[in-house]
Amino acid sequence: MIAATAVPLYTTVESLAFLRRARLQRRMASVIPSGMPTAPASAAAPHEQLLVQVGARQDRAAFRTLFEHYAPRLKSYLLKHGAGDALAEEIVQNTFVTIWEKAAQFDPKKAAASTWIFTIARNRRIDAIRREKYIEIDSDNPALERAASDAPDDAYVDSATAEKLRAAIDDLPPEQSALLRMAFFEDKTHQAISDETHIPLGTVKSRLRLAVEKLRGTLGKTGADKNGKETQK
Amino acid sequence: MIDPSILEILLMEYAAGHLRPSEALVVTCHLALSPNARKRVQAYEALGAKMICDDCGENDIAAVSDDCFDKIMSRIEQPAPIMMQVPRTPMQQDRSIPPAVMSLLCGHCTERNIRWQAIGPGVEAVSLHVPAGSPCRHRLRLMRLGPHQQIPMHRHGGREMTLVLEGSFSDHTGTYRKGDLVVIDDPAFAHQPRAGDQGCLCLILTDAPIYFKKVHVWILRIFRRR
Numbered sequence: 001m002i003a004a005t006a007v008p009l010y011t012t013v014e015s016l017a018f019l020r021r022a023r024l025q026r027r028m029a030s031v032i033p034s035g036m037p038t039a040p041a042s043a044a045a046p047h048e049q050l051l052v053q054v055g056a057r058q059d060r061a062a063f064r065t066l067f068e069h070y071a072p073r074l075k076s077y078l079l080k081h082g083a084g085d086a087l088a089e090e091i092v093q094n095t096f097v098t099i100w101e102k103a104a105q106f107d108p109k110k111a112a113a114s115t116w117i118f119t120i121a122r123n124r125r126i127d128a129i130r131r132e133k134y135i136e137i138d139s140d141n142p143a144l145e146r147a148a149s150d151a152p153d154d155a156y157v158d159s160a161t162a163e164k165l166r167a168a169i170d171d172l173p174p175e176q177s178a179l180l181r182m183a184f185f186e187d188k189t190h191q192a193i194s195d196e197t198h199i200p201l202g203t204v205k206s207r208l209r210l211a212v213e214k215l216r217g218t219l220g221k222t223g224a225d226k227n228g229k230e231t232q233k
Numbered sequence: 234m235i236d237p238s239i240l241e242i243l244l245m246e247y248a249a250g251h252l253r254p255s256e257a258l259v260v261t262c263h264l265a266l267s268p269n270a271r272k273r274v275q276a277y278e279a280l281g282a283k284m285i286c287d288d289c290g291e292n293d294i295a296a297v298s299d300d301c302f303d304k305i306m307s308r309i310e311q312p313a314p315i316m317m318q319v320p321r322t323p324m325q326q327d328r329s330i331p332p333a334v335m336s337l338l339c340g341h342c343t344e345r346n347i348r349w350q351a352i353g354p355g356v357e358a359v360s361l362h363v364p365a366g367s368p369c370r371h372r373l374r375l376m377r378l379g380p381h382q383q384i385p386m387h388r389h390g391g392r393e394m395t396l397v398l399e400g401s402f403s404d405h406t407g408t409y410r411k412g413d414l415v416v417i418d419d420p421a422f423a424h425q426p427r428a429g430d431q432g433c434l435c436l437i438l439t440d441a442p443i444y445f446k447k448v449h450v451w452i453l454r455i456f457r458r459r
Contacts, residue, residue, distance in 0.1 A: 060306075067302050070286060072294035077285045079295055092297055096305045115275070118282035122250040131366035134250060135257040135341055137264045139271070143333035145412060147268040162279035169280075183242075184249050184277075185284055209238040216241045219276055 047113035048106075055103035066117075067096060074121045081187045083129060094124045110139070115162075161219070168218040169211075176211040183208055235406045239416045243394075244270060248277035255363040255371040258341050259394050259414070259438045265333035266398075266412035329377070329434060331411075334398055347375065355379035370440045377435075378402070378428035388423040391441030392416065398436055401429035 050066050053059035071092050078088035098120050106116055123134040137144070169177050179197075182188045190208070194201040246252050247260045264271045324339040325346035338347075342361045349357040357377045370391075375398075378384070394416050401410045404424040409415050417424075423446070 076295040114282040114286040162283040
């Protein structure tokens with residue numbers, strides 16, 4: 001049974017790969033005619049495609065386009081996280097060297113390009129600023145516990161989820177969303193936020209909890225935990 | 234009541250890259266055991282990317298220097314010599330620990346083997362050490378309780394993270410099973426956890442001492458400093 005299906009399965013995988021290549025080529029064809037050297041500002045800019053090109057055939061033009069788009073944004077992120085100008089620039093360089101080296105491992109079915117690039121920049125920031133290694137999970141490790149129906153596609157948190165989370169943050173009362181941004185995006189401890197805003201530490205914590213509780217509800221609704229085996233008590 | 238939003242904040246901080254190595258290791262072990270938590274972290278990473286990469290206004294971006302791209306390309310073309318990795322004796326496998334967690338502990342702790350020490354009746358523990366770039370007060374331990382073994386009433390001086398690796402434990406707030414990460418961050422919260430029928434294997438991270446209501450000699454032995 002297994003031996004009998006092995007060949008057709010293989011050919012199916014082959015033809016799927018072919019179809020994907022063909023689809024990618026079509027997409028490229030639709031991008032190249034309008035081909036601006038800088039990243040198109042539209043949300044439809046296929047950064048995933050560019051990353052795949054960098055990984056598959058060391059495409060420098062694609063790499064440059066990604067650089068033009070992400071480098072200034074990442075530098076701004078790093079400056080906000082307390083890196084000086086020279087260090088921020090160095091971390092941007094480290095990030096792009098890693099992007100180049102790892103691009104072949106990028107799988108557009110598993111992550112959006114922006115998320116993948118963000119995680120690399122985050123890890124390089126921790127390397128450089130804290131001299132620590134970011135401890136990550138290898139999502140391909142077969143020993144990981146899986147949900148009953150943890151199909152590979154389920155693992156992909158689409159940008160729609162991020163969009164909903166973003167909208168949920170915008171809906172928060174301003175005093176909660178401001179704290180959330182400081183805690184999450186500016187690497188500030190609760191104590192540092194308290195000192196800076198002159199809000200008592202207990203209030204900072206309780207507001208953050210209220211804010212996070214709402215986001216948690218949003219994630220529940222988007223189906224991000226529909227296959228989760230447990231609900232935290 | 235153990236507030237679930239504390240766990241959510243922790244997952245968010247992990248995604249944002251704000252946790253210290255030993256905290257991140259406990260969260261990573263939780264992710265290895267909980268597909269639900271993996272998805273939540275991915276969602277927060279996507280959110281982080283969105284705020285940093287997509288929604289960034291033109292005024293918010295910081296220009297990089299003119300030669301930044303050329304420097305990157307020259308580094309790519311002339312890769313730095315590969316540093317010889319010092320071969321490290323891997324940590325000895327311990328079959329009582331779930332394999333996904335064991336491989337994380339092997340990869341990130343400095344211990345060569347897991348040397349269980351009896352620290353009281355029905356209680357064994359072992360301290361683990363995770364290298365950090367700067368000093369931190371965290372203390373990471375594996376603890377194993379025999380079936381129905383109870384830890385006396387105590388409260389926590391700081392934040393305590395307890396990840397159940399096998400078996401279960403219960404206290405007045407509920408029952409926690411394999412993969413559950415219980416975060417206690419309330420100095421007033423006191424509990425008396427008791428292992429379930431199968432006993433309980435936990436990974437515990439504390440950043441401050443634990444205070445018992447009644448001090449027994451064996452407790453002093455458990456919680457003495459290394």
